[in-house]
Amino acid sequence: MTTLLLALAITTAQVLLGLAMACAAWRLARGPRAQDRVLGLDALYVNAMLLLLSFGIQTGRTLYFEAALVIALLGFASTVALAKFLMRGEVIE
Amino acid sequence: MIQAPDLPAWAAIIVAFLVLLGAAVTLIGSVGLLRLGSFYQRAHAPTLGTTAGVACILVASALCFSVLQARPVLHEILIALFVTATTPVTLMLLARAALYRDREEQAAAEAAGTRKEGDADLPA
Amino acid sequence: MSRRLPNPWLIAALVLLWLLLNESLSPGHLLLGTLVALIAAKGLAALRPLPLRIRLSRAIPRLAIAVFADIVRSNLAVARIILFPATRPRASGFVNLPIDMRSRYGLAMLAIIITATPGTLWMRHDPARRTVLIHVLDLIDEEALIALIKTRYERLLMDIFE
Incomplete structure (x- = not known):
C-alpha cells in the first residue's frame, strides 16, 4: 500500500520536474536576450540533475547518483564559461 | 512505469513527501523563470530549485538508500555542497554580464540619441 | 613557498x-x-591562497540556524510572489550595502549566503569603496535590509573569520 503511494508520489514528482525542465527550456529557446538563455540553461541542468536523483530513488540504484554528480559538474563549468563569454566576448583571457 | 523501492511504511511516507515537495518547489522556481518581468527579477527564480528543491530531494535520496542498504549513505552531501558552492558563482557572473551588456546598450542608445525612459535604474 | x-x-x-x-x-x-x-x-x-583562520565559536551554529531559517522563509516569500501576481513587488532594485568585513573568506561566505537566499542576489564587491552591490527582488525597506544583513550575518561572520 505505502509502496504504491511512494511509486505514485515519485512518478508525480518526475512529471513536475519534467514540466520544470520544459519551463527552463522555453526560457532557453525564447530568450529574449542572451543572458536569459544562459539562465534557462542553468535552471535546465539543475532540474535534470534532480530528475536523475528521482530515478535513482525509484530504481534503488546508485548509478544515477554518479550521473547527477557529473551533470552538476559539467553544468557549472558550461554556465560559467557562457557567462564569461557574455561579459568579455571570450572565455579565457 | 510505476515502480518504487520496497521501503518500510514510515520511510516510504517521508520519502514520498520530500520528493513531491522538492519537485513542486523546483517547478515553482522554473515557473518564475517564465512569469517574472525583467532579467534581474528572473535571476532570483532558479534559487528556489537550488536551495529547497535540491535539499528536499537529496534528503529523500539519502534516507531511501540508507534504509535500503541498512547503513548510512551520505554521499548526497557532496551534491549539496557542490550546488551550494557553485550557484552563487554562476548567478553572480551572469548578473554581472547582464549589467555590463545593459550598460553597453544604454551607452549606445545615448550616443544615438534614442534613450528610452525607464532605462535609468542601472546602478553606477 | x-x-x-x-x-x-x-x-x-x-x-x-x-x-x-x-x-x-x-x-x-x-x-x-x-x-x-x-x-x-x-x-x-602554488596558487598562494591567503591564510585561513577559523575561530571555532558559538557563532558557527548560530549562523547556520539563522541561514537555514532565512532560506526557508524567503523560499516561501518568493514562491508567493511567483504564484500570486497580485502580490508581485513593484519595486525590485539594486542596493549598495556598506561592508566592514575585510576577510576574503568571510566575504565569500557572505556571497554564498546572500545568493543562496532566494530574493537577494550578490552582484559585485567594490573593495575600494567597501560596498557590495545587491539586487533585491522585493525591496520594501532598504535601510531595514541593510541593518538585517549587517547584524544577522556580517557580525557573526566577522566573529568566525577575523
Missing part, C-alpha cells in the same frame, strides 16, 4: 570528501584519500 605546510583545513576537507565519495572508512581508502589530499593541497599551494 613549496616548503610551507599546506592548509590543514583543506586537507581535512579533501579527505572527508574522498571518504564520502567512496562511501568507505576502510584503512586503504583512508590512506589513499590522505595521499590524494596532500598532493592536491600541494598543488593548490
Whole structure:
C-alpha cells in the first residue's frame, strides 16, 4: 500500500520536474536576450540533475547518483564559461 | 512505469513527501523563470530549485538508500555542497554580464540619441 | 613557498570528501584519500591562497540556524510572489550595502549566503569603496535590509573569520 503511494508520489514528482525542465527550456529557446538563455540553461541542468536523483530513488540504484554528480559538474563549468563569454566576448583571457 | 523501492511504511511516507515537495518547489522556481518581468527579477527564480528543491530531494535520496542498504549513505552531501558552492558563482557572473551588456546598450542608445525612459535604474 | 605546510583545513576537507565519495572508512581508502589530499593541497599551494583562520565559536551554529531559517522563509516569500501576481513587488532594485568585513573568506561566505537566499542576489564587491552591490527582488525597506544583513550575518561572520 505505502509502496504504491511512494511509486505514485515519485512518478508525480518526475512529471513536475519534467514540466520544470520544459519551463527552463522555453526560457532557453525564447530568450529574449542572451543572458536569459544562459539562465534557462542553468535552471535546465539543475532540474535534470534532480530528475536523475528521482530515478535513482525509484530504481534503488546508485548509478544515477554518479550521473547527477557529473551533470552538476559539467553544468557549472558550461554556465560559467557562457557567462564569461557574455561579459568579455571570450572565455579565457 | 510505476515502480518504487520496497521501503518500510514510515520511510516510504517521508520519502514520498520530500520528493513531491522538492519537485513542486523546483517547478515553482522554473515557473518564475517564465512569469517574472525583467532579467534581474528572473535571476532570483532558479534559487528556489537550488536551495529547497535540491535539499528536499537529496534528503529523500539519502534516507531511501540508507534504509535500503541498512547503513548510512551520505554521499548526497557532496551534491549539496557542490550546488551550494557553485550557484552563487554562476548567478553572480551572469548578473554581472547582464549589467555590463545593459550598460553597453544604454551607452549606445545615448550616443544615438534614442534613450528610452525607464532605462535609468542601472546602478553606477 | 613549496616548503610551507599546506592548509590543514583543506586537507581535512579533501579527505572527508574522498571518504564520502567512496562511501568507505576502510584503512586503504583512508590512506589513499590522505595521499590524494596532500598532493592536491600541494598543488593548490602554488596558487598562494591567503591564510585561513577559523575561530571555532558559538557563532558557527548560530549562523547556520539563522541561514537555514532565512532560506526557508524567503523560499516561501518568493514562491508567493511567483504564484500570486497580485502580490508581485513593484519595486525590485539594486542596493549598495556598506561592508566592514575585510576577510576574503568571510566575504565569500557572505556571497554564498546572500545568493543562496532566494530574493537577494550578490552582484559585485567594490573593495575600494567597501560596498557590495545587491539586487533585491522585493525591496520594501532598504535601510531595514541593510541593518538585517549587517547584524544577522556580517557580525557573526566577522566573529568566525577575523
